[in-house]
Amino acid sequence: MMSGFPIQNSPVSARDAPASIYVAPSLVAALDALSEYGAAGAPLAGGTWIMRSPIRHEPLRSHYVAIGRIAELTTVRIGGDAIEIGAAVTHAALAAALADLPEFAGLAAAARGSANPAIRAMATIGGNLATSEFAAADCVPTLLCLDADVEISGRDGRERIGLADFLAVRSTLAPGRLATRIIVPRAERKTAHARLPLRRSGDYPVAIVSLSLSVDAANRVQAARIAVGSVEPSARRWPRLEAALLGRPLDAAAAARTAAELTDEFVGRDSVDAPGWYRVSVLPGLVRRAAIAALGS
Ligand SMILES: Cc1cc2nc3c(=O)[nH]c(=O)nc-3n(C[C@H](O)[C@H](O)[C@H](O)COP(=O)(O)OP(=O)(O)OC[C@H]3O[C@@H](n4cnc5c(N)ncnc54)[C@H](O)[C@@H]3O)c2cc1C
Known part of the structure; x- marks a missing residue:
């Protein structure tokens, strides 16, 4: 089938190293390879998550199919x-x-x-x-x-x-x-993304607020999509805040106050980076920053 080649000079021990990385020249070839490897294989895209598997004490797959050249x-x-x-x-x-x-x-x-x-x-x-x-x-x-x-x-x-x-x-x-x-x-809308790294750029963010808003000529919110990342195990929309902003003029400070009243629905995840309560507590400030950015867009 594909010409797999063993990894040389791998940073992980030979015991942990995958048996092969196949650089797929086309989508068809990638899908064939993934299909043949079954559960023993996985796609390799940028590799920035996979390369840290040993640090997370996660086993590598036996075979990877690199998709970056398709x-x-x-x-x-x-x-x-x-x-x-x-x-x-x-x-x-x-x-x-x-x-x-x-x-x-x-x-x-x-x-x-x-x-x-x-x-x-x-x-x-x-x-x-x-x-x-x-x-x-x-x-x-x-x-x-x-x-x-x-x-x-x-x-x-x-x-x-x-x-x-x-x-x-x-x-x-x-x-x-x-x-x-x-x-x-595509749609006419104002969008923004606000993230809080713990120390400086390069860290994983403690919390993320993204938003997409449609406003009328009087700057009143006609449609709102707001999502929160890094607080819970998976990012999700914040429907109660979306509903609360509808029909009101877009005002960053007011949006942050409303957000503060609605953060109780989030159960922040604890990790070595930050405790769960802290992730939740920074959300109103991120809503404010995102709204300011959206107003400027
Ligand atoms: C120190 C560090 C800090 C980082 N900080 C951030 C950050 O703050 N924010 C951020 O967004 N990213 C950050 N990243 C990058 C993050 O790892 C990537 O954004 C992403 O999660 C992995 O993308 P990748 O292309 O490297 O995937 P890979 O490592 O190649 O793959 C990751 C997983 O996804 C699977 N996969 C990959 N592509 C596909 C596909 N097309 N279909 C199905 N499965 C697929 C793989 O099989 C594997 O299981 C950081 C990385 C490092 C090393």
């Missing part, structure tokens, strides 16, 4: 009704592709602000959405606010599902299935 997965297509982002598009490439599209300011900020420049040059949007153990993924909350769909491909065809549904099934995707595209509808 042309159709590394392209951003900007259409009139939607943009289509290949799953292997890196954070850096995504930020560059969206630079002139104000309606995607939030997504561009997420892609531009995650981790550090070296990681952003490698980490992919598909890897960001697919990593179920990674609560602090920046692109997830912002794409939840943009009503994004995810295309999943296998040897037997393709299907398209909403991002929230994808998040619910991502840890149980059948072997041989690959997220291949993220489809984001």
Whole structure:
């Protein structure tokens, strides 16, 4: 089948090292390889999460299928009704592709602000959405606010599902299935992404607030999507805050006060970075920052 090659000079011990990494030249070849490896294999995108498996005391798979050289997965297509982002598009490439599209300011900020420049040059949007153990993924909350769909491909065809549904099934995707595209509808809206790293840029964020708002001529909120990341194990929308902002003029301080009244629905996750209560407590401030950014967009 594919010409797998053993890893040389791996930073992990030989006992932990995968038996092969196959660099797929095409999507068909990648899907064939993933299908043949079954549960022993997995996609390798930017590798920025996989490379830290030994630090997290997680076993590596025996076989990886590298998808970063597949042309159709590394392209951003900007259409009139939607943009289509290949799953292997890196954070850096995504930020560059969206630079002139104000309606995607939030997504561009997420892609531009995650981790550090070296990681952003490698980490992919598909890897960001697919990593179920990674609560602090920046692109997830912002794409939840943009009503994004995810295309999943296998040897037997393709299907398209909403991002929230994808998040619910991502840890149980059948072997041989690959997220291949993220489809984001275009609309007139104000979007923003606010994150709080503990010390400085490069840290995982303690909490993230992304939002997407449509306002009328009097600046009253007509539609609101607000999502929170890094606070709970998986990012999710904040429907009570969305509803509370509807019909009111967009005012950052007032939005933060309303958020403070509604944070009780979040159960923050404790970790070595930050206790759960702290993650929840910073949400009103992040709502304020995101609203200010949206007002300026
Ligand atoms: C020190 C450090 C700090 C970081 N900080 C941040 C941060 O603050 N915010 C942030 O968003 N990111 C951050 N990252 C990057 C983060 O690891 C990536 O955003 C992402 O979670 C993994 O993307 P990847 O392309 O490297 O995936 P990989 O490591 O290649 O894969 C991760 C997992 O996803 C699976 N996978 C990958 N692509 C697909 C696909 N198309 N379909 C199905 N499954 C797939 C793999 O099999 C694997 O299980 C950081 C990374 C490091 C090392």
